[in-house]
Amino acid sequence: MIFMSPYETPFYFIVFGIAVAPLGLLLFFGKKRLWYQCALTVFFLYMSFGGARYKQGIALAAYLIFQTALATAYFKYRQKHNAAPVFIIATLLAVLPLALVKLSPVLSESLSAAGFLGISYLTFRSVQVVVETRDGLIKEFGPLRYVLFLTFFPAISAGPIDRYRRFSGELFAPPGPDRYAELVGQGIQHIFMGFLYNYIIAHLLGHMLLPLVKEYVLSGGGFLGILYYMYVYSLYLFFDFAGYSKFAIGAACLMGYDIPPNFNKPFSSGNIKEFWNRWHMTLSFWFRDYVYMRLMLFFLKKKVFKSKVAASNLAYFALFLLMGLWHGITWYYIAYGLYHAAMICLTDAWLRFKKKHKDGLPHGRFTRALSVVITFHAVCAGFLIFSGFLNELSERM
Amino acid sequence: MMETKETVLDILEEITGTDEVRENPDLDLFGEGILDSLGVVQFLVELEARCGVSVPASEFDRSRWATPRDIADRAAEWAQ
Numbered sequence: 001m002i003f004m005s006p007y008e009t010p011f012y013f014i015v016f017g018i019a020v021a022p023l024g025l026l027l028f029f030g031k032k033r034l035w036y037q038c039a040l041t042v043f044f045l046y047m048s049f050g051g052a053r054y055k056q057g058i059a060l061a062a063y064l065i066f067q068t069a070l071a072t073a074y075f076k077y078r079q080k081h082n083a084a085p086v087f088i089i090a091t092l093l094a095v096l097p098l099a100l101v102k103l104s105p106v107l108s109e110s111l112s113a114a115g116f117l118g119i120s121y122l123t124f125r126s127v128q129v130v131v132e133t134r135d136g137l138i139k140e141f142g143p144l145r146y147v148l149f150l151t152f153f154p155a156i157s158a159g160p161i162d163r164y165r166r167f168s169g170e171l172f173a174p175p176g177p178d179r180y181a182e183l184v185g186q187g188i189q190h191i192f193m194g195f196l197y198n199y200i201i202a203h204l205l206g207h208m209l210l211p212l213v214k215e216y217v218l219s220g221g222g223f224l225g226i227l228y229y230m231y232v233y234s235l236y237l238f239f240d241f242a243g244y245s246k247f248a249i250g251a252a253c254l255m256g257y258d259i260p261p262n263f264n265k266p267f268s269s270g271n272i273k274e275f276w277n278r279w280h281m282t283l284s285f286w287f288r289d290y291v292y293m294r295l296m297l298f299f300l301k302k303k304v305f306k307s308k309v310a311a312s313n314l315a316y317f318a319l320f321l322l323m324g325l326w327h328g329i330t331w332y333y334i335a336y337g338l339y340h341a342a343m344i345c346l347t348d349a350w351l352r353f354k355k356k357h358k359d360g361l362p363h364g365r366f367t368r369a370l371s372v373v374i375t376f377h378a379v380c381a382g383f384l385i386f387s388g389f390l391n392e393l394s395e396r397m
Numbered sequence: 398m399m400e401t402k403e404t405v406l407d408i409l410e411e412i413t414g415t416d417e418v419r420e421n422p423d424l425d426l427f428g429e430g431i432l433d434s435l436g437v438v439q440f441l442v443e444l445e446a447r448c449g450v451s452v453p454a455s456e457f458d459r460s461r462w463a464t465p466r467d468i469a470d471r472a473a474e475w476a477q
Contacts, residue, residue: 128455135453273433288434293454296438312435351430355414 003051005117006044006157007198007247013191019043020254024184027256032174037148037255044153049116056116063097063119064150067126068143070094071133075141078133087134094130098123106329118157120326122150124286129164131290138164145171152259154251158244160262161282167257175256187253190246198243205236214389218396226384226393233387234380238266241280267379270371271351272343275379283323291319312348317341327386336386343378401448401476402469408443409465412436422466427459440468450476 004012023036049057074090097114104111129146132138149167175183213232217225245262252259266279276284295315298304305311317338324337354361384390409418413431417424426432432440437457445451452475462468 132453132455135455137453137456289455292434293438293457296435297441297454300438300442308435308439348435 001047001051003047003053005048006153007194007244010195010199015047016044016251016254020251023255024180027174027180028177030174030177032172032256034171038144041148041151041153045151045156048153048157053117055113059114059116059119062114063116063122064147066097067094067122067150068146071126071129071141071146072143074130075133075138078136082134087130090130090134091127094126095123102326102329121156121159121161124159124161124283125150125164127290128161128286131294132164140168152252152257154255154257155248155259158241158248159280159282160245160248160260161286162259167259170257175258180256183253183256183258187250190250190253194243194246194250196243197239197246202236202240202243205232206240210236217389217393226389229387229389230380230384233389234383237383237387238263267376268372269375269379270368271375272340272347272378273351275375276340276344279379287319287323291322292316295319309348309352313345316344316348320344330388330391332385332388332391336382339382339385343382401450401473404447405444405469405472406465408440408447409468412439412443418465422469423464425463426465426468427463444472448472448476 002011002015006012019040023033023040026033026036045057045060049060070090070093074086077086098119100107100111101115101119104115129138129141129149133141145168146164148171149162149164152162152167155162174180210229210232213221213225213228217229221228242263249259249261260282262281262283264278264281266275269275269278276288292315295318296311299311299315300308305314320337320341321334322337323340324334327333327336406419409426409432410416413426413436415431417431418426424431438454441452441454441457450472452472456475462471
């Protein structure tokens, strides 16, 4: 048995292709066998979490048992009752394993044993199910489909973060031969774009160019050097992650699933708000729907703030602070979160100003281009904070 | 049902501050930057206050609630 992480080497794709072929053949005849998908899931989980990583495998198994018990219990409870404290406890319990792992550097190193590759992405899915159960939107729930949703292996380690109701629909209904043929076409295209993005461009930028730029900055490259580093690192981050997402989406297509996109030309955004609708979309939509909108609903319904703008700005800070902490409890991740919160509040203020003075402001192709350039630089400055390079630099000085 | 749809348009007009939402029922509200997350929350709160229709925030999928017409239709469905 060869053990490897998802999409780690081109060999993964060969194994994937062979293992998924019978599933694809069935789908071409409009058929679906759930047991085969279960077998595939076990096989690929074993490949990524077995061998030298068996401890992660145990943590994953424990996590799945815990979350399935929690979601089942809450679903059963919710059919008859709907108390707010129970919902809050269920949500906190769903977050607990991830919180413990993230807090392990401050609390106790031993807690990190509960971690495994992709725990945060599974947690986003777990929390979503609890929230939508509360909203009464999840009408059908079963432990098997829940586990298959959490462990959908093409997207297990870094998303895209799917939605339970959408996934559930596709799990039981095969796409039909014509639609599946379309998905295969798209899937192959995604995977090859992924090779270009992740294996070629990101590799050149991250593993060949970035070390050189780093050397240049450390040998006294000054401000210009830091600027180079910022550009190269930002582009590397995009191609690496967008490439990975393309692999996940392409692999899902080959299995007959049309999972949501994660990137939509983020560097063409005209402002920070637009950027978050185009960058790591499933994550930012998750934070939008389950943090920002929930908080805002609470604030507006209970009339906590006189000003809607103040409420919204506070909710943005909560969202981005949480997103920063999720990346890790390090000052530069927290700074990254606060930076984006400040940026989005400023953007909102600017958009309100623009709305009021619609006729007085120039508006055309040139202003659009200018806004794209400014947004690109604001975003890259954020990535520079995120990279931790400034931290490294200050320590060297 | 017509009543709900009418109220939906009233609310949208108030929140967005433009009568375009009435004039063009197929306006791409999010694409045009007319409505955003804050606007959606305001809309949901108002809808509940005025029509007694409570739509969960997680139900508001932007691809299905994209235009004034969509929003009116979906809200009317939830009113039933």
